[in-house]
Amino acid sequence: MKKLLGLAFLFCGLIGFNAQAQDEAVEEITDEEIAKFAAMEDSVMAFYEQKNVELISMIKENEVIDGAGRYNDIKGAWEDEAKLAEIEITDEEKVAYEAILEFMGSLSTEVRELKIGLIKNDDVLGIATYNKVNKAMKANPEVKEKVDSLMAELKEKRTPAEEESTSDES
Template sequence: MFKAMTKKAKLMLMLAFVASLSLQSSFAQDADAVTDEELTQYATVMNKIDSMKEDLQVRYNEVIKNNELMDEGRRFLELKKAWGDDAKLAEISATDEEKAAYQGILDEYDNMVAEFKEVYPNLIKDDLGAALYNKVRNAMKSDTELKTKYDELLASMQSTDEGDSETDAGGSN
């Protein structure tokens, strides 16, 4: 049947086929398009995760500052620079007690990070689901407009959170 067709008919058939493929592709893209609701869900979860990261950093800094041997962080930084090099530790006169305290801080930080790494994927799984998380994340890689919209949404959420925490702090006086 294909041999009996004229060149013009074959060309028309090919064009129709290509058009149907591109139509299917655009329908598939529309079906896979990230909705505003999905983007908001994603941003909400990522905002929670960013907040958890900030809390982890604050807790870590408090552990350092609250350790008497770390001189509010100054000695910690000296030990950090020399850590792993016995000659440098001797050069800064690091005591066994300071080394033990420094190692204790590192261990506590490792525990905080492990706790975060345990909670982080569960938060994504429970609040978003892996499919939605991957859909939005992958869409933002190729869609700069969507990424910009996400960044603006996240910034808005973060500024709202900061306003809420300032209000909370001001209200407790």
């Protein structure tokens, strides 16, 4: 009887190990999947950086608010009527600041929608691949390191081109 019970535990253990091995085999991440994931993340980051440049430009070049200094004054006083009166904010400055806030609010929505669109697009990444790589990154630091390394390479490749196009406009 003890031998039968021991054999049953051994058998159950082997089944459990076999199921775990199958799960790991299914979750194996290819270099192509990692590259697609990193490219998607880099595309989102590039879009965010571009929009952030637009935001900074919107603040610095705003004729009503007259630059970053005044913007910071308004930002610090916003939603406090006494402070707004103290800095003598004009109605035009309120409208301009609200436009900047609206742009900032739409920025997070645009970035999220872009990322979701890229994830859902099977030609770019696909939901299954996103979930698979994302899960692997959380479980395995080596996978996260690979993704981070590829993203750094992609950023390095695109940054000089962006700087050239920015300096050409000046």
